Amino acid sequence: MRRFLFALRAFWRVLRAPDPGAAFARFELPAESARPAAEQEKGARRDLAEDAVYTLVLLQRGGRLVDFLFEDIAAFDDAQVGAAVRQIHAGCRRVLEDHFGILTVLEGGEGSIVTIPEGFDPSTVQLSGRISGSPPFSGVLRHRGWRVAKTDFPQRSARLDPSVIQPAEVEVR
Amino acid sequence: METNSRYIIGIDLGTTNSALAFVDTAVPVPERRAEVLRIPQLIAPGEVGELETLPSFVYLPEPGRMDPELLRLPWHEAVPPDFAVGALAREMAARAPGAVVSSAKSWLSCATIDRRAPTLPFDRRPVPRQISPVQASRLYLEHFRDAWNCLKAGDDPGLRLEVQQVFLTVPASFDAVARQLTVEAAAEAGLQVQLLEEPQAAFYAWLLEQGDAWREHVAAGDAILVCDIGGGTTDFSLVAVTDVEGNLGLERIAVGDHILLGGDNMDLALAYRVAQRLRAERGLALDGRQLAALTHACRAAKEKLSSDTPEPQRLTVLGVGSGVVGGAVTTELRSEEMRDTLLDGFFPTVDITDQPASARRIGLRTFGLDYASDPGVTRHLAAFLSQHSFRDASGRPILPTAVLFNGGVTKSPVFRERIIRVLNRWAGESAAGGADILRGSHPDLAVALGAAWYGQVRREGGVRIKSGSARSYYLGVESSLPAVPGFPTPLEALCVVNFGMEEGSRTEVPSEGLGLIVGEITEFRFFSSTRRTGDHVGDVLSAWGEDELRELPPLTAELPVREKQADIAGTLVPVRVEAVLTEVGTLEIWCQDRRGTDRWKLEFDLRAVESDDSAGSAPESTDNDGSPVE
Numbered sequence: 001m002r003r004f005l006f007a008l009r010a011f012w013r014v015l016r017a018p019d020p021g022a023a024f025a026r027f028e029l030p031a032e033s034a035r036p037a038a039e040q041e042k043g044a045r046r047d048l049a050e051d052a053v054y055t056l057v058l059l060q061r062g063g064r065l066v067d068f069l070f071e072d073i074a075a076f077d078d079a080q081v082g083a084a085v086r087q088i089h090a091g092c093r094r095v096l097e098d099h100f101g102i103l104t105v106l107e108g109g110e111g112s113i114v115t116i117p118e119g120f121d122p123s124t125v126q127l128s129g130r131i132s133g134s135p136p137f138s139g140v141l142r143h144r145g146w147r148v149a150k151t152d153f154p155q156r157s158a159r160l161d162p163s164v165i166q167p168a169e170v171e172v173r
Numbered sequence: 174m175e176t177n178s179r180y181i182i183g184i185d186l187g188t189t190n191s192a193l194a195f196v197d198t199a200v201p202v203p204e205r206r207a208e209v210l211r212i213p214q215l216i217a218p219g220e221v222g223e224l225e226t227l228p229s230f231v232y233l234p235e236p237g238r239m240d241p242e243l244l245r246l247p248w249h250e251a252v253p254p255d256f257a258v259g260a261l262a263r264e265m266a267a268r269a270p271g272a273v274v275s276s277a278k279s280w281l282s283c284a285t286i287d288r289r290a291p292t293l294p295f296d297r298r299p300v301p302r303q304i305s306p307v308q309a310s311r312l313y314l315e316h317f318r319d320a321w322n323c324l325k326a327g328d329d330p331g332l333r334l335e336v337q338q339v340f341l342t343v344p345a346s347f348d349a350v351a352r353q354l355t356v357e358a359a360a361e362a363g364l365q366v367q368l369l370e371e372p373q374a375a376f377y378a379w380l381l382e383q384g385d386a387w388r389e390h391v392a393a394g395d396a397i398l399v400c401d402i403g404g405g406t407t408d409f410s411l412v413a414v415t416d417v418e419g420n421l422g423l424e425r426i427a428v429g430d431h432i433l434l435g436g437d438n439m440d441l442a443l444a445y446r447v448a449q450r451l452r453a454e455r456g457l458a459l460d461g462r463q464l465a466a467l468t469h470a471c472r473a474a475k476e477k478l479s480s481d482t483p484e485p486q487r488l489t490v491l492g493v494g495s496g497v498v499g500g501a502v503t504t505e506l507r508s509e510e511m512r513d514t515l516l517d518g519f520f521p522t523v524d525i526t527d528q529p530a531s532a533r534r535i536g537l538r539t540f541g542l543d544y545a546s547d548p549g550v551t552r553h554l555a556a557f558l559s560q561h562s563f564r565d566a567s568g569r570p571i572l573p574t575a576v577l578f579n580g581g582v583t584k585s586p587v588f589r590e591r592i593i594r595v596l597n598r599w600a601g602e603s604a605a606g607g608a609d610i611l612r613g614s615h616p617d618l619a620v621a622l623g624a625a626w627y628g629q630v631r632r633e634g635g636v637r638i639k640s641g642s643a644r645s646y647y648l649g650v651e652s653s654l655p656a657v658p659g660f661p662t663p664l665e666a667l668c669v670v671n672f673g674m675e676e677g678s679r680t681e682v683p684s685e686g687l688g689l690i691v692g693e694i695t696e697f698r699f700f701s702s703t704r705r706t707g708d709h710v711g712d713v714l715s716a717w718g719e720d721e722l723r724e725l726p727p728l729t730a731e732l733p734v735r736e737k738q739a740d741i742a743g744t745l746v747p748v749r750v751e752a753v754l755t756e757v758g759t760l761e762i763w764c765q766d767r768r769g770t771d772r773w774k775l776e777f778d779l780r781a782v783e784s785d786d787s788a789g790s791a792p793e794s795t796d797n798d799g800s801p802v803e
Contacts, residue, residue: 070495076498154221156220157219157245160218
């Protein structure tokens with residue numbers, strides 16, 4: 001449980017840091033005595049949960065993602081779905097670019113040969129295949145990986161219900 | 174005017190988008206640049222994000238309609254506001270018609286309304302809250318002020334925007350009244366500003382980007398057209414490259430009229446065309462929200478346009494309800510629709526002798542903004558180039574040798590190339606190589622960046638554009654000919670400011686026989702011209718070409734009757750007229766008592782509504798309680 005909360009806090013801080021790489025490097029497992037008060041733990045978890053829901057708000061507002069995922073698309077033909085998806089794709093992608101600045105973990109084309117140096121971070125590069133010996137390793141890049149360069153979220157008022165992804169709308173006549 | 178403030182600020186108060194840029198003089202001169210301040214603003218109720226531009230919209234929710242807490246910004250400490258400026262306001266335009274002010278800047282130059290009276294949002298139906306065009310401009314400027322003070326000033330009073338040197342841009346086509354109202358709005362926001370013409374600001378941004386290399390792009394004798402096509406307006410200026418004792422100089426030699434025509438018109442034209450086809454082919458009627466989404470899709474298609482034989486583009490308008498796929502409308506934007514509507518509609522290949530179709534003056538015209546009645550940008554360009562009075566030896570208009578493009582529409586190479594092709598066609602076979610394209614890398618932000626950079630050039634030196642008054646101004650004087658019953662007294666126009674008169678200078682107008690009546694309001698009709706560039710101060714015109722002079726609101730002066738002079742009430746005080754172009758960029762007309770030391774300033778009477786071409790009357794002022802401005 002302690003590890004889980006720590007991971008949550010780490011996630012939270014990295015998410016909020018202007019330079020996530022540096023924030024990550026600074027992070028160390030706190031000593032038992034330095035554990036923050038339960039209050040703070042709760043606050044951080046609530047903020048984190050709200051940020052997670054807010055990501056849905058952004059994807060819904062910018063790309064109608066929740067509408068799309070919860071629509072029964074079985075009845076529509078592929079062309080209809082495809083036409084809508086182009087819009088949803090463009091909108092959601094813009095959200096990811098604007099608010100997360102998505103980058104790849106490794107540069108280079110998938111299928112190319114890359115070298116993983118000594119001291120690599122196993123949470124950023126996952127090795128597969130038969131591994132023997134110690135780094136540097138040489139291998140084929142199967143997936144470049146994704147990471148966020150920033151999290152640039154608007155400030156939200158405490159008056160907003162954080163569970164609402166999109167308010168219902170009624171046009172008054 | 175703070176001329177040694179740490180920051181030099183440039184503010185582009187645009188028709189649809191505004192921006193603020195700054196130069197930090199704490200940075201050593203060689204590394205100094207202008208940069209844009211990202212502006213915190215509401216992007217949804219209760220959500221504050223930062224954007225490079227501040228959309229020029231004000232949302233005025235009906236009292237009780239919106240929790241004021243959700244309109245709060247970081248700098249609202251005590252009371253939350255009852256309005257919102259920026260992205261949320263723009264977003265609300267489609268959802269809450271009648272509650273959003275847009276295009277306030279165009280209304281600021283609209284002479285048919287009292288621009289200090291609450292008339293916006295302009296709507297034929299009653300709307301709950303209204304503010305004046307001046308107040309709207311003030312709200313945008315206050316937002317910039319508060320954002321700056323929150324982000325950059327902190328606790329240091331010396332860094333507040335109120336005490337920085339601020340250059341505020343206005344269209345080159347703004348006349349003395351619109352300029353004065355802009356300065357008024359800034360003063361109400363606590364800002365002391367100096368005005369700069371937008372095309373010149375765009376030019377300074379280009380000079381900043383080019384550095385010393387700009388001299389390689391132009392030569393003495395060249396004329397550079399600044400072609401600024403924004404969301405709502407099109408602005409032309411002509412800058413001549415001159416030889417000043419062996420060095421290249423720049424001089425702004427002509428500006429165009431105010432043309433309410435821009436990218437928004439193009440998107441709408443395309444969207445209406447597609448909507449009409451959908452109705453005809455499938456019986457589909459789009460609602461307001463879908464039409465807005467279609468317009469948005471058309472804008473994206475326009476921006477992707479890359480050749481004048483465009484590939485058809487797929488357009489999808491997602492369903493309005495939660496059924497995005499089921500409610501989606503998909504159609505194709507056909508090649509010929511884009512070509513006909515955008516290229517041939519807005520950038521037709523015309524002759525230089527072509528004139529824009531002028532507004533038909535029909536009896537009952539809808540009261541509103543004076544939108545350009547001809548959508549042909551190239552036709553307006555032809556009119557601009559053939560109307561200004563700079564001509565070569567054979568009497569032909571001087572055609573530009575290079576074009577500096579600015580504004581969102583000019584991002585598309587297709588429109589740039591079309592304009593160049595039309596210019597080259599006008600130049601004929603004699604043109605060697607045709608006009609060059611000059612282009613900055615920030616067509617949306619160049620005006621703000623260039624305005625801040627202009628301040629840097631003023632302080633630290635660098636090439637400056639010689640300009641001065643873009644118009645000549647005239648007082649209307651009733652001639653002393655005997656009046657003929659049934660005919661108005663013939664009017665003569667006395668030139669009080671010549672074209673090119675420098676800012677920060679004053680002239681005494683030879684004005685024999687002018688007088689003010691003591692104890693009464695004296696009114697002078699007032700005119701301006703962008704075309705009569707050869708008139709001198711003191712010239713009296715008894716006839717002028719149609720459209721050569723534009724009438725502005727009248728100038729009035731009321732001479733107080735002093736107690737000891739009660740007996741001279743009604744008598745005529747002979748006066749001499751003085752015109753002052755202030756450093757700020759506004760025009761003042763003074764009357765000086767020829768027999769004494771008294772001076773009176775003539776003020777624009779903005780309540781006067783010209784009614785010869787608009788049958789409607791000014792909208793009634795509504796109860797102003799809900800106004801956000803005290």
